[in-house]
Amino acid sequence: xxxxxxxxxxxxxxxxxxxxxxxxxxxxxxxxxxxxxxxxxxxxxxxxxxxxxxxxxxxxxxxxxxxxxxxxxxxxxxxxxxxxxxxxxxxxxxxxxxxxxxxxxxxxxxxxxxxxxxxxxxxxxxxxxxxxxxxxxxxxxxxxxxxxxxxxxxxxxxxxxxxxxxxxxxxxxxxxxxxxxxxxxxxxxxxxxxxxxxxxxxxxxxxxxxxxxxxxxxxxxxxxxxxxxxxxxxxxxxxxxxxxxxxxxxxxxxxxxxxxxxxxxxxxxxx
Amino acid sequence: xxxxxxxxxxxxxxxxxxxxxxxxxxxxxxxxxxxxxxxxxxxxxxxxxxxxxxxxxxxxxxxxxxxxxxxxxxxxxxxxxxxxxxxxxxxxxxxxxxxxxxxxxxxxxxxxxxxxxxxxxxxxxxxxxxxxxxxxxxxxxxxxxxxxxxxxxxxxxxxxxxxxxxxxxxxxxxxxxxxxxxxxxxxxxxxxxxxxxx
Numbered sequence: 405x406x407x408x409x410x411x412x413x414x415x416x417x418x419x420x421x422x423x424x425x426x427x428x429x430x431x432x433x434x435x436x437x438x439x440x441x442x443x444x445x446x447x448x449x450x451x452x453x454x455x456x457x458x459x460x461x462x463x464x465x466x467x468x469x470x471x472x473x474x475x476x477x478x479x480x481x482x483x484x485x486x487x488x489x490x491x492x493x494x495x496x497x498x499x500x501x502x503x504x505x506x507x508x509x510x511x512x513x514x515x516x517x518x519x520x521x522x523x524x525x526x527x528x529x530x531x532x533x534x535x536x537x538x539x540x541x542x543x544x545x546x547x548x549x550x551x552x553x554x555x556x557x558x559x560x561x562x563x564x565x566x567x568x569x570x571x572x573x574x575x576x577x578x579x580x581x582x583x584x585x586x587x588x589x590x591x592x593x594x595x596x597x598x599x600x601x602x603x604x605x606x607x608x609x610x611x612x613x614x615x616x617x618x619x620x621x622x623x624x625x626x627x628x629x630x631x632x633x634x635x636x637x638x639x640x641x642x643x644x645x646x647x648x649x650x651x652x653x654x655x656x657x658x659x660x661x662x663x664x665x666x667x668x669x670x671x672x673x674x675x
Numbered sequence: 676x677x678x679x680x681x682x683x684x685x686x687x688x689x690x691x692x693x694x695x696x697x698x699x700x701x702x703x704x705x706x707x708x709x710x711x712x713x714x715x716x717x718x719x720x721x722x723x724x725x726x727x728x729x730x731x732x733x734x735x736x737x738x739x740x741x742x743x744x745x746x747x748x749x750x751x752x753x754x755x756x757x758x759x760x761x762x763x764x765x766x767x768x769x770x771x772x773x774x775x776x777x778x779x780x781x782x783x784x785x786x787x788x789x790x791x792x793x794x795x796x797x798x799x800x801x802x803x804x805x806x807x808x809x810x811x812x813x814x815x816x817x818x819x820x821x822x823x824x825x826x827x828x829x830x831x832x833x834x835x836x837x838x839x840x841x842x843x844x845x846x847x848x849x850x851x852x853x854x855x856x857x858x859x860x861x862x863x864x865x866x867x868x869x870x871x872x873x
Contacts, residue, residue, distance in 0.1 A: 449850075626812070627812055634778075638851050641848040641852070645844040645847035649839050649840065649843065653838045653839075
C-alpha cells in the first residue's frame with residue numbers, strides 16, 4: 405500500500421515536472437515567435453508602396469509646405485533659449501500621455517500605465533502643466549510614447565501599404581486607420597478641446613498644440629533632415645526607410661538595433 | 676631536457692599570445708580613436724577642401740567601403756556580372772567618400788563619447804556612443820557596427836543613429852532606384868556617378 409503510494413507520488417511529481425517544463429517551453433517558443441513575427445511583419449523591406457505615384461506627389465507637396473512654412477519657422481524656433489524649447493517639448497510630451505496611457509493598458513503594459521499615470525499627475529501639477537519634467541528628475545523611467553497604431557501592431561495587425569498623406573506625412577494604412585481612433589474618443593485632449601465645448605480650453609488649443617508639435621519635431625531634426633536631403637540619391641526613398649525603421653523600433657519598444665535588424669545580410673558579406 | 680623543451684615551448688606560447696593581444700584593437704578603443712581623428716580634423720585650421728580630403732583619408736582607413744557597398748546593393752549583387760561589380764565598386768567608393776566627407780565637413784568639433792560595447796559574434800561588435808548636445812540640437816545616440824573578423828584591423832560597417840541604420844536606409848534607397856528603372860542597375864550607377872560629380 406505504502407509502495408503504491410510512493411510510486412504514485414513519484415509519477416505525479418514526474419508528470420508535474422514534464423507539464424511545467426512543457427508549458428515553460430511553449431511560453432518561450434510563443435514569445436520568440438511572436439517577437440519574430442512582429443519583427444518580420446513590420447520590416448520596412450516587406451512593406452509595399454502600393455500607391456507610390458500618389459505618395460510621391462503628396463511627398464512633393466509636403467516638401468513645398470516644409471520649405472515655405474515649417475523650415476523657416478523651425479529655423480527661428482531652434483535659436484530660442486534652451487529652457488524655452490525644453491519647456492515646450494516637455495509640455496507636449498506630457499500631453500501625449502493621455503493617448504499613451506490607454507495604449508499601455510490595451511497592450512497589457514499595466515506597470516507602464518501606472519508609471520505614466522504617476523508621471524502625468526506629477527508633471528501636470530508640480531511640473532506646472534508639464535513644462536518641467538519633475539518625474540524624470542525624481543527617477544521615473546524614460547518616457548516612451550505609444551499610439552493606437554502600435555497597439556494594433558502588437559495585437560498582430562499588419563502595417564498594410566505605405567502611405568504619404570498631405571500635411572500629415574508618412575504613415576502606413578494600419579496607422580492611418582488607427583489614428584482615426586483619436587477622433588472617436590481615444591484622445592482625451594481632443595475630447596475636451598474639439599469634441600466637447602468646455603469653458604477652459606478651445607479648439608484653437610488643440611490645433612495649436614498639433615502645429616507646435618510639428619515645429620518642435622522639425623527643429624529637433626533640423627540638421628538631420630537637411631543632411632539626409634543633401635546626401636540622398638532618392639530623398640523620398642530615404643524618408644520612407646527612416647520612417648518605417650523608426651516605426652518598427654517603436655512597435656518593438658526597442659532602441660537596440662541588434663534586436664530589430666536582420667543580420668543575415670551582413671553575415672553573407674565577407675571581405 | 677624535457678624541462679628545457681617545456682620552458683622554451685611555454686615562452687614561445689607566451690610570446691605568441693602576447694603578440695596577438697598587443698596587436699588586436701578593442702572595437703570601443705578603435706571607435707574613440709577614429710572619432711578623435713575626425714574631431715581634430717574638423718576642429719583644426721584646415722580649409723574646407725583640406726578637411727574633405729583628410730576626412731576621405733580617414734574613411735578609407737577605417738570604413739569597410741567594399742562591405743558597405745555590397746550590403747547596400749542587396750540581393751541585386753548576386754545577379755551582376757564581374758564587369759558590373761567592378762564598375763559598381765568603383766562608383767560606390769567615389770559616392771561614399773564624397774557623401775561621408777560632405778556630411779561631416781559641416782560639423783565643427785563634434786564631441787562624441789564612447790559608452791559601451793556589445794559583442795554580437797566573432798565578426799561583429801556594436802559600440803554605443805553619444806553625440807553630446809549643443810544649444811541647437813539634443814543629445815544623439817550613435818551605435819557603430821564594427822566588423823571584427825580581423826581583430827588587428829577592425830572596420831566600421833554601419834552607423835546607427837537613434838536606432839536608424841544608415842546602411843539599411845542606403846540599401847532601401849538603392850533598391851528604390853533600381854525598381855523605378857524596372858530593374859536596370861545602370862540607373863543606380865548613373866545616380867551614383869552624378870552625385871560624385873556634383
